[in-house]
Structure formats: C-alpha cells, structure tokens
Amino acid sequence: MMETQGLIAGMLFFFALYLYIFWPQNLLVSQRDETIIDSLLERKEQLDEDLRDLNFEFQSGKYPEEDFKAQREQLESETAQLLAEIEHQKHA
Amino acid sequence: MAVFGSFALLVALALAAYNLIAGGLALRLMAIKRPTVVSPERLAETARRAGIAGFFAVTAAAFALVWSVFTNDFSISYIVEHSNRALPAAYKFSALWAGQEGSLLLWAWLLAAFGFVLRLTHKRDAKLYACAGAILAAIQAFFLLLLCFPASPFALVQGPIPADGNGLNPLLQYPEMVIHPPLLYLGYVGFSVPFAFALAALIMRYPGEKWIKITRGWTMASWLFLTLGIFLGMHWAYAVLGWGGYWSWDPVEIASLLPWLTGTAFLHSVMMQERKGMMKSWNVWLIFSTFLLTLLGTMLTRGGLVSSVHAFAASSIGYWFMAFMAIVLAVCFFTYFLRRGHLKSERHMESLVSRESSFLFGCLVLQAACFVLLWGTLFPVLSGLVSGNKVTIDAPWYNSVAVPIGLFLLFLSGVGPLLPWRATSLKTVRRNFLLPLIALLVTAFVCLALGVRPWKDGAFDQGSFYALLAFALAAGVLTAIGAEFLRGMLVIARESGRNLIWAKLQLIRRNPRRYGGYTVHVGVAIVVVGLAGAAFNHSVESEMALNDRVSIGPYTLQCSGFTQDSNANYDSEYALLDVSKNGRNLFQMTPEKRLYHASGQPQTMVAIHSTAAWDLYVVYEGMSPDTGRPVIKAMLNPLVGWIWAGVLLMLVGTLMALVPKQLTANSGQRTVQKDAEGFES
Numbered sequence: 009m010m011e012t013q014g015l016i017a018g019m020l021f022f023f024a025l026y027l028y029i030f031w032p033q034n035l036l037v038s039q040r041d042e043t044i045i046d047s048l049l050e051r052k053e054q055l056d057e058d059l060r061d062l063n064f065e066f067q068s069g070k071y072p073e074e075d076f077k078a079q080r081e082q083l084e085s086e087t088a089q090l091l092a093e094i095e096h097q098k099h100a
Numbered sequence: 101m102a103v104f105g106s107f108a109l110l111v112a113l114a115l116a117a118y119n120l121i122a123g124g125l126a127l128r129l130m131a132i133k134r135p136t137v138v139s140p141e142r143l144a145e146t147a148r149r150a151g152i153a154g155f156f157a158v159t160a161a162a163f164a165l166v167w168s169v170f171t172n173d174f175s176i177s178y179i180v181e182h183s184n185r186a187l188p189a190a191y192k193f194s195a196l197w198a199g200q201e202g203s204l205l206l207w208a209w210l211l212a213a214f215g216f217v218l219r220l221t222h223k224r225d226a227k228l229y230a231c232a233g234a235i236l237a238a239i240q241a242f243f244l245l246l247l248c249f250p251a252s253p254f255a256l257v258q259g260p261i262p263a264d265g266n267g268l269n270p271l272l273q274y275p276e277m278v279i280h281p282p283l284l285y286l287g288y289v290g291f292s293v294p295f296a297f298a299l300a301a302l303i304m305r306y307p308g309e310k311w312i313k314i315t316r317g318w319t320m321a322s323w324l325f326l327t328l329g330i331f332l333g334m335h336w337a338y339a340v341l342g343w344g345g346y347w348s349w350d351p352v353e354i355a356s357l358l359p360w361l362t363g364t365a366f367l368h369s370v371m372m373q374e375r376k377g378m379m380k381s382w383n384v385w386l387i388f389s390t391f392l393l394t395l396l397g398t399m400l401t402r403g404g405l406v407s408s409v410h411a412f413a414a415s416s417i418g419y420w421f422m423a424f425m426a427i428v429l430a431v432c433f434f435t436y437f438l439r440r441g442h443l444k445s446e447r448h449m450e451s452l453v454s455r456e457s458s459f460l461f462g463c464l465v466l467q468a469a470c471f472v473l474l475w476g477t478l479f480p481v482l483s484g485l486v487s488g489n490k491v492t493i494d495a496p497w498y499n500s501v502a503v504p505i506g507l508f509l510l511f512l513s514g515v516g517p518l519l520p521w522r523a524t525s526l527k528t529v530r531r532n533f534l535l536p537l538i539a540l541l542v543t544a545f546v547c548l549a550l551g552v553r554p555w556k557d558g559a560f561d562q563g564s565f566y567a568l569l570a571f572a573l574a575a576g577v578l579t580a581i582g583a584e585f586l587r588g589m590l591v592i593a594r595e596s597g598r599n600l601i602w603a604k605l606q607l608i609r610r611n612p613r614r615y616g617g618y619t620v621h622v623g624v625a626i627v628v629v630g631l632a633g634a635a636f637n638h639s640v641e642s643e644m645a646l647n648d649r650v651s652i653g654p655y656t657l658q659c660s661g662f663t664q665d666s667n668a669n670y671d672s673e674y675a676l677l678d679v680s681k682n683g684r685n686l687f688q689m690t691p692e693k694r695l696y697h698a699s700g701q702p703q704t705m706v707a708i709h710s711t712a713a714w715d716l717y718v719v720y721e722g723m724s725p726d727t728g729r730p731v732i733k734a735m736l737n738p739l740v741g742w743i744w745a746g747v748l749l750m751l752v753g754t755l756m757a758l759v760p761k762q763l764t765a766n767s768g769q770r771t772v773q774k775d776a777e778g779f780e781s
Contacts, residue, residue: 014103021104021160022111025153029115029146042225047308054375058521061611068587071520072527079522 048094055087102176102254105164109252112157112212113244115150116237123147123234127227127304144230148219151233154240155216162209165202165253169195174265177257178202184267184698186668190278191268197281198268200417201253206282207398208243210289211236214318218293225310231300232293239292242424251417267698270670274340280332284356287326288394291363293318295391298384299432302439312370312383317758319370319387323363324754330356331747342704342719344639344735346743349498354477355397358470362390365466368459375521376456377446381436382463384443388432393470395425400477451523458516462509469505473498503566507573510628513621514577517584535583540576547571563635570632574625581618581625588615608756616757623749626742633714633739641721643729644675653736655716656680657689662730670694670703675720675730679709691720691732715740 062083066076126144129136168176169183169192182198197203215236222229247253271277294315301311333356334346347353366386372379399421436443449456476493484490518532547568554565585604592610593603608615642650644659651657661676674692678685692705702722709716714736721731 010101011103014101015107018104018107018111021108021157025111025115025156029118029149029153033142033145042307042310044307047310050308050310051377058375064588064591064610065520068591070528070532070587072525072531075520075525075528079520082522 043097045094045097048090048097052087052090052094055083055090059083059087101164101168101171101173102256105161105168105254106248106252108157108160108164109244109247109254112154112161112208113241113248115154115157116241116244119147119150119154119237120234120241122150123230123237127231127234130227144226147237148222148230148233151215151219151237154237155212158205158209158212158244161247161253162196162205165205166193166196169193172265174263175256175261176253177255178253180257180262180265182265182268184265186697187265187268188669190275191273194272194278194281195268197285198272199253201247201251201255203281203285203398203401204243204246204251204417205253206285207289208240208247210282210285211240211243211292214289214293215240224314228297228300228304228306228311228314231304232296235296235299236292239296242420246417246420250420265698267669267696270694270696270699270701270703271340273669273696273703274336276332276336276339280329280336283325283332284329287322287324287329288359288397290318290322290325291359291387291390291394293322294366294387298387299435302384302435302442305439305442309374309377312374316370319363319367320754320758323360323367324751326356326360326363327747327750327754330360331744335744338740339706339708340704342706342721344637344717344719344737345634346740349476349495351477352397352401354473354498355393355400358474358477359390359393359397361466361470361473362386362393365463365470366390369463372456372459378448378456379460379463380443380445381440384436385432386463386467389470392425392428392432393474395421395428399425453519453524453529455516455519455521458512458519462512462516465505465509465512469502469509472501472505476501506628506631507566507569510570510573510577510625513624514573514580517618517621518580532580532583536576536580539579540572543575544568544572567632567635570628574629574632577625578622581622584618585615609759610761612759612761613757616753616755616759619753619756620750621753623746623751623753626746626749628746630739630742630744630746633737633742636738637735639733639735641731641733643724643727644732645729650732650734652716652734653714654681655686655734655736657718657732657734659730659732660688668697670696672705673720673722674705675732677707677718677732679716689716689718691718693720693722710741712741714738 059080062071062076062079065071066073071079122143126140126147129140129143165176165178167173168179170189172179172183172185174180178199178201179195182195182202183192187195195202197206215233218229218236219233222233294311297311297315300306330353333353337348338344338346366383369379369386370383373383399418449460451457476498480490480492514536518536520528552564552568552571554561554568556564585607588607588610589600589603592598592606593600596603596606598606638652640650640652642648644650646659646661649656649658657677657679659675660678663674663676665672665674672692672694674690677689677691679687679689687709689707689709691707694703694705695701696703704719704721707718707720717735717737719733719735721733723729724731
C-alpha cells in the first residue's frame with residue numbers, strides 16, 4: 009500500500025516537473041557573443057584601478073617618488089596602448 | 101517514503117542527463133548557426149529548467165530520507181545503521197551525513213542547490229552559464245548514478261524489520277559534528293562551480309576574465325566553508341578524541357587540506373590573471389586540481405581507499421570515483437591541449453622582487469606542499485601495489501615537511517603585501533621592511549629571554565626552534581599588515597578630516613578584497629602562533645581517589661567525587677574535579693565517559709577550561725584495570741585558544757572580502773572631491 013502511494017506521489021511529482029520544463033516560453037534570453045573589445049575594455053578598467061591603487065599607495069608613503077613616477081609612467085603607457093588597440097578593433 | 105525517495109533520485113538522474121545533453125546540443129547549434137527545427141535558445145531554456153527541476157527532485161529525495169529518520173522507518177537499512185529511536189533530534193538530522201549513502205546524497209543536494217542559484221542568475225551571461233550548467237549536470241549525473249545504483253540510501257532491510265536501529269556512531273554525537281560535515285561538503289561542492297566555469301570558458305574560448313569575476317564570490321565562499329569545516333573538524337578531534345591534540349595527519353584530514361592548499365593558491369593567482377593577464381594556464385590547472393582533490397577527499401572519506409578513523413564506511417564506490425576522476429582528468433587534458441593557445445600570458449615577470457613574484461612563490465610553495473602531502477597520503481596504497489607491503493607514513497614525517505613549508509608561507513603572507521607590482525627598488529624595501537624586521541627581531545629576543553630557546557640540556561630542540569621562528573615571523577607579519585592598514589587609514593583621515601576608526605571603515609569599503617585578504621593573513625598568523633604553542637604541551641596522568649590531588653602548571657585538581665547519570669541514549673560516569681590556583685578555588689571540571697545503549701560503544705567527553713594563555717584539558721579515562729581506581733589525565737596546552745580566535749578573524753576577513761567594492765568614500769561632497777583630486781589623479 010505504502011509502495012503504491014509512494015509511486016503515485018513520485019509520478020505526480022515527475023509530471024509537475026515535466027510541465028515546468030517544457031511549458032512554452034515566449035521570453036527567451038538571447039545574447040550577443042563576447043568580443044575582444046569587451047575583454048579589452050575589462051583590461052582598461054583594471055588598469056584604471058591599478059592606477060588608482062598606485063596613487064593611493066604613494067600618498068600613504070609606501071613608495072619613494074622615483075618608484076612611483078616610473079610605475080605611473082608604465083601604467084599610463086600601457087593604458088595608451090590599450091586605448092589604441094580598442095580603437096583599432098572598433099574599426100577593424 | 102523509500103519508493104518515493106528512490107523514484108525522486110531516478111527522476112533527478114534523468115533530469116541531469118537531459119540538462120547535459122540538451123544543454124550541450126543547444127550550445128553546439130548556437131555555435132554553428134544553422135537553422136534548426138527547435139531553436140537552440142528554446143532547447144537551452146529547457147536544459148536550464150531541467151537543472152532547476154533537478155534541484156527539486158534531489159530535495160525531494162533528501163526530504164524523504166530525513167522524514168524516514170525522524171519517523172524511525174527501520175524498513176530502510178540506512179536508518180537502521182545510523183539512527184535509533186532515542187537519538188536526539190539534532191543528531192537524527194545529522195544521520196543524513198553519518199553514512200556513505202547519506203553523505204553522497206548531501207553532496208548531490210548541495211550541488212543541485214548551487215546549480216539552482218546559478219541557473220536562476222543566468223541572465224548575467226546566458227551562454228557561459230549554459231555551458232557551466234551542462235558541466236555541473238555531468239558532475240551531478242555521476243553522484244546520482246552512485247545514489248541510484250551502488251550506494252542507494254533507500255535500500256530496504258532484508259528479512260524482518262528491526263524494532264530499533266543501531267544508533268549514530270558515538271564519535272558523531274557531538275554538537276560540532278552537526279555542522280562540520282555540511283561545512284566541509286559546502287567547501288568541496290562549492291569548488292565545482294569555479295571548475296565548471298573555468299572549463300566552460302576554455303571550451304568556448306571565452307575572451308577576457310569574466311569567468312573569474314563571475315566565480316570570485318563562489319570561490320571565496322567555498323574556500324571559507326572548507327576552512328571552517330577543517331577547523332571545526334580540528335576542534336571536534338580536540339574535544340572528543342581525548343588525546344589532547346587537534347591534528348594527527350590522518351589521511352582524511354589531509355584529504356580536506358589538499359583542496360584547501362590548491363584553492364588558496366588559486367585565490368591568489370587569479371589576482372595575477374585579473375590584474376596582469378598572467379598565469380592563465382596555472383589558474384585553469386589550479387582549479388582543475390582543486391576540483392579533482394575534492395573528489396579525492398570524498399573518495400578517501402567514503403571510498404575505503406586508505407585506513408582512517410574518519411573513513412566511516414569502506415566500500416566499492418572507490419572504483420566509481422577513480423573512473424570518474426580519470427574521465428574528468430582526461431576531459432581537462434583534452435580541452436587544455438585543444439585550447440592552450442587561448443591561455444597565453446599577456447605579460448611576463450619583470451623582477452624577482454615584486455608582488456607578482458611573491459604570488460608566484462606562494463603558489464609554488466602551496467602546490468609543493470599539496471604534492472608532498474598527497475604523496476604521503478597515497479604512499480601506503482602505492483607501496484602496497486608495488487611491493488605488497490603497505491608502508492604507512494606517520495606524523496613526525498608530515499611535521500618535518502609541513503612545518504617549514506607553513507613557516508615559509510607565513511613569511512610570504514607578510515612580505516607580499518609590502519612589495520609593489522612589477523619591480524621593487526632597494527629604497528622601497530628599506531622603507532617598508534624596516535618596521536616588520538624590528539618587530540621580528542624584538543619578538544625573537546623577548547622569546548629567548550622568556551625561555552623559548554631552541555636548545556634543551558645542550559641539545560637542539562626542534563619543537564622550540566620552530567615555535568621561536570613562528571612567534572618571530574608572526575610578529576613580523578602582524579606588524580607589516582598593521583602598518584599597511586595604518587598607512588591607508590592615515591591618508592583617508594588626513595583627506596577627510598575624520599577619525600581613524602571612520603578612516604578604517606572607509607579604507608575597507610574602498611578595497612574590501614585587499615583589506616579583507618590582509619585580515620585573513622592576520623588570522624593565519626594568529627593561528628600559527630596557536631599551533632606553535634603545541635611545542636610546550638605537558639601532561640600528568642594519575643589514579644585519583646576521593647580528595648586526591650594532582651598538580652599541573654599553576655593549577656591543582658582535587659577529586660571531590662564520582663557520579664553517574666543515565667538517559668534514554670546513554671549511561672554516563674564522570675569525575676568532579678575542583679580546580680584551584682594558589683590555594684584559591686576557581687571552578688569545577690567534569691570529564692565524562694559515556695556508554696551508548698544502541699551501539700554499546702563507549703565515548704570520552706573531555707572537560708576543557710580555556711584561557712588566552714592555555715587550555716586546561718582533563719580526560720576521565722575510566723577505572724584502572726589493575727587497582728580499580730579512576731584514572732584522570734590532565735594536560736596543559738598553551739595558546740590553543742589562539743587557533744580558534746585566528747579562525748574567527750579568517751572568517752571576518754573573508755566576509756569583508758566578499759563585500760562589493762566601493763571606489764570612492766561617500767562621506768559627502770568634500771571626500772568625493774578629495775578622491776577626485778587625490779586618489780584618482
């Protein structure tokens with residue numbers, strides 16, 4: 009008796025799940041493919057953050073001025089290259 | 101309920117299989133962009149819904165098992181073996197993971213729950229989520245296969261149904277045991293999520309580091325759960341096993357530590373990928389290995405591959421695990437070789453003294469530690485296969501390897517935050533390292549003056565030597581990180597004109613991940629101080645009749661009686677010990693010995709009095725077989741409380757790191773303006 013009840017409950021449960029899965033949906037999520045430009049923009053965001061951190065750490069006295077200037081120049085040059093690459097990709 | 105539970109598991113298996121096949125097919129159709137009868141988006145949506153439905157099916161099975169435990173359904177063999185009528189309600193609940201079948205069901209349920217949350221948030225990146233969802237479904241299908249066939253939790257008792265069960269293993273009848281296994285499993289299962297996303301991103305040749313950003317929170321939370329699980333296990337061993345220690349290098353203990361080591365390496369090295377586009381292959385392999393090691397941990401606990409006090413059930417499912425791990429490894433290798441061009445580093449290391457190099461060294465050391473410990477754990481199995489003799493490796497070998505590695509990692513945890521990215525000049529080194537170095541040397545001299553000396557009676561004392569190193573290094577690390585906090589706080593306080601407490605809050609809000617991470621490092625240093633205290637443990641063991649006294653450290657224990665108690669679950673016998681210090685009565689301790697009715701097994705309940713300096717740890721060992729007098733063992737374990745305090749800090753630090761970042765302090769117009777002028781200039 010208990011076995012039959014268990015089986016019936018299981019079947020009903022399965023039927024409910026079946027309805028949920030295959031119930032027609034009109035609002036389907038579609039998405040454009042992630043592009044190189046997206047990842048370059050992500051990298052740009054990261055460089056901005058690195059620059060902010062560097063400024064903050066310099067203000068806190070962690071680095072001497074010459075180290076700070078050298079690192080900052082490097083980061084700015086990388087950002088400039090990245091911006092050029094983004095422009096290039098946009099027109100490619 | 102057994103039929104319903106079994107049916108729910110079968111349904112869940114079918115849904116996981118559908119999720120995997122339909123999800124994979126939909127992604128393939130989207131990639132080739134050919135017109136099809138059913139749109140790939142619709143197919144992907146049914147696959148996603150099957151994953152969600154799978155959660156409900158596994159939940160139904162777990163509910164059926166819990167219901168059967170609470171209603172004492174002894175027609176199910178799992179309930180007979182792991183429960184009994186008199187078992188308290190909390191332990192009835194923990195019977196769900198007391199045995200092999202139940203803990204596999206817990207694995208499957210947690211994975212289904214994580215998958216459920218992910219599938220509900222799929223709009224963040226539908227394709228990547230669909231691919232990761234299909235991978236999670238494949239993992240789920242493996243666990244459901246185990247549950248439906250070789251390890252069914254709903255298998256029925258053969259022959260007459262017993263009136264009562266055998267009860268829960270007495271070792272598991274302890275409050276920590278109600279939460280230790282679920283926490284450990286939350287950690288194990290949680291690492292499936294970054295694994296699935298890493299593999300999905302690699303399969304799809306996904307540009308950028310989006311998969312890392314999506315899984316950052318999952319990885320940190322899984323790491324936190326695993327950390328808490330490991331330390332709760334240590335506390336349980338300390339409070340229940342009665343030998344005075346918390347870590348015995350048991351294979352199952354090591355098995356939980358292995359994914360923790362690679363997971364820790366992964367948490368650090370992904371920062372290199374996010375910030376510098378470096379170590380991409382490392383990261384992929386670190387998360388692959390972490391996932392494989394979580395499977396290995398589950399197999400060691402449940403598969404009966406090695407002998408362990410934790411391997412509660414030896415069985416044949418070890419072979420299933422080995423086969424699954426081989427498949428996972430093959431898929432990882434195949435995908436990696438096919439897509440390795442996608443993982444080229446965008447930059448190279450510029451200097452050996454830089455933040456990058458400290459991350460790299462840290463990751464290398466963590467991986468080396470993982471490899472050595474794995475080798476030691478599997479050595480009995482491998483030696484048995486090669487020579488026919490199982491050679492076991494004991495604790496001193498592990499200590500001789502792990503302690504120096506641990507101390508080096510502690511050193512790196514203090515050095516890393518002080519080094520700038522890219523390269524470090526001598527001037528920066530002098531500026532940042534002077535204070536921590538002074539703290540390190542002063543602590544070493546103070547310890548030596550207080551008697552922590554690496555020699556005893558003219559001979560080298562390794563334990564004291566490592567303790568001295570640990571105390572000195574911890575002082576250096578705490579000073580280094582304290583200085584990092586203080587420097588940042590002073591800038592914000594200066595710019596905003598507010599006090600240092602406010603500045604500290606703003607500092608954390610400005611970069612919660614960094615300062616949360618530093619707080620975790622502080623916690624680790626405190627844990628290491630606590631672990632180092634073990635070098636100075638001492639104990640006394642004595643037969644004690646009424647009014648007998650025994651002294652240990654500053655305490656005197658006087659026996660004021662022995663008594664017995666009984667309840668439906670167990671009989672207990674305990675000693676009443678009055679503890680005094682300098683002739684002044686302080687408190688009473690009641691170490692206990694229990695005998696559980698259902699299983700007939702005895703169990704020790706240790707009495708512990710904790711202070712910041714030490715733990716007074718007392719065990720009632722029962723009656724001496726020779727004299728018939730009660731035997732009491734007392735131990736004085738220095739600094740144990742520091743371990744648990746350090747873990748709490750690690751918890752706080754990880755929670756801080758999980759808080760979303762706020763770029764500028766929003767204390768009003770003035771601060772924002774200052775940020776714009778100063779921090780962002």
